[in-house]
Amino acid sequence: MSCLPTPEARHAKEVNQQIQRDLKKHKKDLKNTKKLLLLGTGESGKTTFIKQMRILHGKPYSQAELDNFRTLVYRNIYIAVQILIDAMDRLSIQYEEAPVEAETNRILEIDYENLPDQLPPADYSYINKFWKDKGVKQCFEKRNKFQISDSAEYFLDALDRVKEDDYNPTREDIVRVRLKTVGVHEYNFNIHGQNFLMVDVGGQRGERRKWISSFENVQSVIFLTAISEYDQVLAETEEDDNRLLESLQLFETIIRYPWFKNAAIVVFFNKFDLFEKKILTSNLEEYFPYEGPRADVEEAKNYIEQMFSEVYGGRGEKLSTHFTCATDTDAMGKIFEAVKSYILSQNIKEIAGGNFS
């Protein structure tokens, strides 16, 4: 009887060796992957940040994904109009030219979960006239009194473009379109040789109890706060809770979690583009005990940054912060490079037995 292995045995051995090699590589990849958790209240910009990472470092969006974004754009438009119709009524603002009631009712009853992939001409013509109405514009100026997406104006202004048959969402449309996140979602990116596992979570109150499932083995956290929300109230409660205060309280809760004791923490003061404009007309001292000069972007932003730094203070090291506009692709690319260096330097310190013990 021959002692030579049969072809089957040789093949089995080869397969086994390949599996071992794959497992080893997978383990090495896992070890070299940094887990980055994105946290923050609803609409702070977490998913927008992930979209930018995909645009900058991921695979291009497929046509099926673009088609999906197109429907979402229409959905964003209908929701914005429905919110404005309701706000006109609640704030008792007169239309310049009142729309036909039956038409308004039809728009209000649109089931935006089941939208066609085209904006029907009758709806376009209603929305076009509605958005040009001086009363509606007046109502929109009072938007801190009700909850409307920060991208509503962008899409209502783009109505003529997005109604076209051959409309395909642009890069900017993709980062502007809003869909609230439900649950926890993981994304892998290789950014200049470094693997990241980025975790996006739903930030609204009802979503936060699901967060804990993603807290294990986190090397870094980006906490996003929408700095422009200092004069806005929370949509998800009956009470008039201030949105920036809610974000500050959430930050305080998070940095006390034992899971993040050794994690690098970075804060993005996001929606800085909106903040810069808003601070010129909406006084910070009406919402926070701020005593600095009015309409002063620098003073106001430093004051808000200080509130977060004080809360963070206990951890003994200066808080890493960035003032960001998550819808700006180029700027986000640059900011993330700085964040990446910071995360890696903090993790090296930790390995060397440094600061965060």
Ligand SMILES: Nc1nc2c(ncn2[C@@H]2O[C@H](COP(=O)(O)OP(=O)(O)OP(=O)(O)O)[C@@H](O)[C@H]2O)c(=O)[nH]1
């Ligand atoms: N103008 C402006 N809009 C922004 C900015 N960042 C995000 N947005 C818009 O704000 C909306 C909400 O952003 P999302 O990224 O969906 O917020 P989120 O934190 O993922 O919200 P949840 O999924 O509910 O937790 C989207 O329509 C974004 O386009 C910004 O810096 N400036």
Ligand SMILES: [Mg+2]
């Ligand atoms: Mg989201």
